[in-house]
Amino acid sequence: MSQCLITVELTGQLQHHLQQEQLSLECGQNPTLAGVLFALTTHSPKTAEILGTEVAPPEQQTALPPGLLIMRDGLMLPLQPGTPVSDGDRLTLIPMISGG
Amino acid sequence: MSQNRTDNKTTGPLPQLTSDDFALREWQLDVRGFGEAGQQRLKGASVLVSRVGGLGSVVAYELAAAGVGRLILAHAGNVRHSDLNRQLLMTHDWIGKPRIESATRRLKELNPHLEIEAVPENVSAANAARLVEQADCVVDAAPLFEERLAMNDAAEQRGIPVVEAAMYELEASLTVIHPPETLRFRDLVPAVPPGWKRRFPVFGAVSGTIACLAAMETIKLLAGFGDPLKNRMLRMDLRSMQTQVLKLK
Numbered sequence: 001m002s003q004c005l006i007t008v009e010l011t012g013q014l015q016h017h018l019q020q021e022q023l024s025l026e027c028g029q030n031p032t033l034a035g036v037l038f039a040l041t042t043h044s045p046k047t048a049e050i051l052g053t054e055v056a057p058p059e060q061q062t063a064l065p066p067g068l069l070i071m072r073d074g075l076m077l078p079l080q081p082g083t084p085v086s087d088g089d090r091l092t093l094i095p096m097i098s099g100g
Numbered sequence: 101m102s103q104n105r106t107d108n109k110t111t112g113p114l115p116q117l118t119s120d121d122f123a124l125r126e127w128q129l130d131v132r133g134f135g136e137a138g139q140q141r142l143k144g145a146s147v148l149v150s151r152v153g154g155l156g157s158v159v160a161y162e163l164a165a166a167g168v169g170r171l172i173l174a175h176a177g178n179v180r181h182s183d184l185n186r187q188l189l190m191t192h193d194w195i196g197k198p199r200i201e202s203a204t205r206r207l208k209e210l211n212p213h214l215e216i217e218a219v220p221e222n223v224s225a226a227n228a229a230r231l232v233e234q235a236d237c238v239v240d241a242a243p244l245f246e247e248r249l250a251m252n253d254a255a256e257q258r259g260i261p262v263v264e265a266a267m268y269e270l271e272a273s274l275t276v277i278h279p280p281e282t283l284r285f286r287d288l289v290p291a292v293p294p295g296w297k298r299r300f301p302v303f304g305a306v307s308g309t310i311a312c313l314a315a316m317e318t319i320k321l322l323a324g325f326g327d328p329l330k331n332r333m334l335r336m337d338l339r340s341m342q343t344q345v346l347k348l349k
Binding site: 015050051066068097 | 295
């Protein structure tokens with residue numbers, strides 16, 4: 001079976017680091033948010049540092065990084081590693097930002 | 101304690117408007133849904149602004165201009181050169197002197213009737229309850245998530261709404277937190293994000309843009325009109341000039 005392709009729109013610190021507004025990621029056959037994060041942090045290990053997490057396979061992720069919102073079609077997804085996503089989904093990754 | 105604890109709720113008589121109030125606020129008194137009663141609610145209200153930096157300076161200035169009666173300003177430290185691209189209550193001649201004094205001075209120039217409690221401390225778990233309980237509404241303009249979490253925890257315990265404003269580079273976001281009607285801040289940020297850095301890229305025009313919107317949300321909450329951003333988050337990308345309102349719940 002082919003890999004599911006997920007498009008992630010990058011915002012904030014992720015966009016600033018990668019100097020890209022979006023990425024297409026291959027996320028396995030039954031992808032979840034944990035799989036998307038694994039694909040992202042494998043593509044760029046620096047993103048793990050930005051999100052305050054480690055590059056870890058989906059089965060090893062017990063929680064999503066604190067302060068990361070993930071939106072699909074304008075709605076916030078449940079912030080659980082096992083939240084399913086689908087081939088062709090377009091997700092927006094929003095690390096929470098602050099002031100100063 | 102002021103009379104206007106939370107949005108649209110009044111616990112005592114509203115202050116009377118003076119002829120000076122009418123003259124100064126003439127242009128906004130005609131706003132639909134606001135009027136004289138809205139102006140009275142602003143005059144009777146206290147707002148805590150956590151830090152008067154890039155966001156909080158402009159929020160405080162707009163609230164002072166709108167006629168909010170009392171501001172509690174919390175900000176430690178002295179003015180630095182690097183503050184001056186965005187912290188519009190700070191001035192070059194005040195470099196090396198307390199930020200809170202510069203902010204107070206500038207706000208009083210605009211609105212001498214404004215009551216200011218100037219607190220030369222940043223919000224922390226140690227002082228959050230004491231500062232928050234004096235306010236009808238809180239504006240969170242702090243740089244560190246430790247401050248944001250402490251202030252939101254204290255506000256949640258007391259049922260006080262928090263206007264959450266933030267910026268990064270050319271992006272900005274805004275939402276209103278007021279549990280149980282809305283999500284809790286900890287639903288969005290359960291703990292301090294380990295990757296967040298104290299210093300980040302930003303223009304003052306970005307912080308000023310979202311700060312004006314945060315001030316407007318505060319005015320709406322205090323005066324009880326309009327449709328505040330509860331369970332919704334406004335996101336702006338000033339690079340592309342795209343805006344989105346995301347549904348949080």
